[in-house]
Amino acid sequence: MTTADTFFDVKPTEFSLTAGRILISVPFYNDPFFNRTVVLLTDYDEKSCAGLVLNKSSKLSVRKVISEIKVDDKLHIGGPVMPDGIFCIHNFENSKAASKLLPGIYVGSDEVLISLIEHKAIPTMKYRFFVGYSGWSPGQLEGELNKNMWVIGAATPELVFDTPISKIWETAVRNLGDDYLHWLKLPKVIASN
DSSP: OOOTTTTTOOOOOSOOOOTTEEEEEOTTSOOTTTTTOEEEEEEESSSOEEEEESSOEEEEEHHHHOTTSOOOSEEEEOOSEEEEEEEEEEOOTTOTTOEEEETTEEEOOOHHHHHHHHTTOOTTOOEEEEEEEEEEOTTHHHHHHHTTSEEEEEOOHIIIIISOGGGHHHHHHHHHOGGGGGGGGSOOOOOOO
8 A cells, every 4th residue: 555655766677688679668757758658678698788678669651761662551669879860679579680578579570561551461460560669778777767767667568569559558557456556546747848
């Protein structure tokens, strides 16, 4: 039960940092870019830590930004790093260029996968394209976790592909359990630069 004394306490989760986990931003930390975001970690080791923000979409279609890819879905904003880089997550296990994050969640693409997506060849295929990514230098993310800027959660294909963008953060918080539900009662605050 949350009391006035414990309202701003951030309880760590039991999940460890690894590719395939999600980072859920703590609403008390009001960063202009990462406020109420969920980041899917795509890489994590002692040299590299990167992920894609799951709940920020642009107003532009994939085709509008990358004319070679004939996909009219919205392009998502994966993060502030490498804003001209294009990334894809999907549920297609047979892509030779993709890395498995979890069962049903893969990152990476090649021409074959893009062609399958463009032609809607596999009705059960789910995917999202991103511009840019989120990255941390060695030790930086651990420092942010120690400052209670993030908690670690479990990713699922349903959260990643089926949850509406506007509900991903709320759903991820609900999935954490009762100790975090009070976060959902906080008003959204827009950070200023």
